[in-house]
Each structure stands twice: as structure tokens, then as C-alpha cells.
Amino acid sequence: MPRHDITAPGPAASPKRDTREKLARASVVLHWLVAIAMIGMLAFGLYLSQMERGDAKSALVQVHKSFGSLVLFLVMARIWWRVRQGALAPIGNHPRWEQITAKASHHFLLFATIAMPLTGFIRSIGRGRSIDIFGFPFIPQLLAERNDTISAIGSTAHEVIAYATLAVLAIHVTAAFKHHVIDRDGTLRRMLGARVA
Numbered sequence: 001m002p003r004h005d006i007t008a009p010g011p012a013a014s015p016k017r018d019t020r021e022k023l024a025r026a027s028v029v030l031h032w033l034v035a036i037a038m039i040g041m042l043a044f045g046l047y048l049s050q051m052e053r054g055d056a057k058s059a060l061v062q063v064h065k066s067f068g069s070l071v072l073f074l075v076m077a078r079i080w081w082r083v084r085q086g087a088l089a090p091i092g093n094h095p096r097w098e099q100i101t102a103k104a105s106h107h108f109l110l111f112a113t114i115a116m117p118l119t120g121f122i123r124s125i126g127r128g129r130s131i132d133i134f135g136f137p138f139i140p141q142l143l144a145e146r147n148d149t150i151s152a153i154g155s156t157a158h159e160v161i162a163y164a165t166l167a168v169l170a171i172h173v174t175a176a177f178k179h180h181v182i183d184r185d186g187t188l189r190r191m192l193g194a195r196v197a
């Protein structure tokens with residue numbers, strides 16, 4: 001009778017590194033955690049930008065700053081992991097323009113996940129404020145008083161990159177469903193953790 005190697009991964013097990021057929025569990029978990037965090041933070045920021053100034057808004061801005069700072073730690077882990085793994089191998093034979101657009105949008109989304117928290121910091125620093133994470137000191141007040149130039153650079157960049165991210169995300173999500181429904185390839189299923197042919 002043949003002996004089975006019980007330490008060998010079965011068909012359902014996740015590889016330690018991304019392969020074309022199946023992604024490492026860390027790649028899947030980090031993609032979806034950061035996706036939920038970014039979509040939540042974008043919606044939160046847009047909600048804040050519609051609010052009238054006042055105590056209620058100030059309290060929510062503190063919550064936004066705290067969650068936004070925490071997201072940066074998650075994003076650093078995600079980018080470290082992605083750089084170690086390299087880019088995902090595409091599935092199927094898609095035209096070159098599609099592959100280039102996919103690559104460019106993935107790079108932009110990774111950039112945005114870092115740029116949003118950092119421009120938020122620049123905005124707050126420029127206004128002469130400190131940054132706490134739910135009451136715990138994180139970045140102290142670095143400027144004695146408000147600096148309009150630094151504050152304007154931070155807030156303009158925070159806003160412009162937020163809207164650009166929403167536009168790229170619309171393409172990203174449409175592309176994911178196009179792969180699933182029209183091309184019927186495994187691109188979306190692989191990002192959900194499935195093994196694909």
C-alpha cells in the first residue's frame with residue numbers, strides 16, 4: 001500500500017507563497033482587510049466633509065484620525081508582504097492593454113493606501129495639531145502654530161487622492177466582476193481564496 005505524506009499540503013491548503021493557481025492565505029486576508037478599511041475610511045471621510053463644524057464633527061474627526069492611523073500599520077504589513085511576494089501572475093490570455101491597466105491600477109491602489117494616512121498626518125501637523133490614537137499619544141504637536149502652506153498641501157492631497165482612489169476603485173471592482181461574469185476566469189475566486197485551474 002502506498003504511504004501518504006501527511007505533511008504535504010492537500011488540494012485545499014494554502015501555499016506559503018502566492019502561486020498562479022492559489023494565493024497564500026496572508027495575501028487574501030490582507031487584501032480584504034485593507035479593502036474594507038479603505039472603503040470604510042473613504043465613506044467616513046466623505047461623510048465628515050459634508051458635516052457642519054461643531055463639537056459633533058470634532059469628535060468624529062478624532063475617530064477618523066485614530067482609525068486612519070491604525071490603517072497605516074495594516075497597510076505597511078500588506079505592502080511589505082506584497083513586495084516580498086511580487087505581483088500576482090495574471091489568469092487567462094487577456095490583451096496587453098488590460099494587463100497594463102490592471103498593473104497600473106494595483107500600483108495606484110497600493111500607493112493610495114499609504115498616501116491617504118500620510119497626507120492626513122501632514123494636514124494635521126500643518127494645522128499645529130497632535131495626533132492621538134483613541135486618546136493614546138501617537139504624533140506630538142510638531143509646529144507651535146498653524147502653517148497654511150503645509151496644511152493646504154496636506155488637505156488638498158488628502159482630498160485629490162481620495163477622489164482619484166474612488167475613480168480607480170470603480171474600475172477595479174468593475175474589472176473584478178467582468179472577469180467573473182464575462183470572461184468566466186478564476187481572477188475573483190482566486191482572490192477569495194479558491195484554487196483555480
Ligand code: HEM
Pocket residue numbers: 027031034035036038039082088089090091102105106107109110112113169172173176187188189190191
Ligand atoms: C469590493 C471591492 C473589491 C473587489 C471585488 C476586489 C477584487 C480584487 C481581485 C479579484 C483582485 C485580483 C486581481 C488579479 O488577480 O489580477 C484584486 C487585487 C488587488 N486589489 Fe482589490 N478588490 C476590491 C477592493 C480593493 C480595495 C478597496 C483596494 C485598495 C484600496 C484593493 C487593492 C487591490 C490591489 C493592490 C490588488 C493587487 C493584488 C494585491 O496586492 O493583493 N482592492 N482585487
Ligand code: HEM
Pocket residue numbers: 037038041042043044045046048049050061064065066067068069071113116117118119120121123124131155158159162
Ligand atoms: C485610510 C486612511 C484615510 C482615508 C481613506 C481618508 C479619507 C478621507 C476622505 C475621503 C475625506 C473627505 C475629503 C477631504 O475633505 O479631504 C477625509 C477628510 C479628512 N481626513 Fe481623512 N482619511 C484617512 C486617514 C486620515 C488620517 C490618518 C488623518 C489624520 C491623522 C485624517 C484626517 C482627516 C481630516 C482632518 C479630514 C477633514 C474633515 C473635514 O474637516 O471635513 N484622515 N479623509
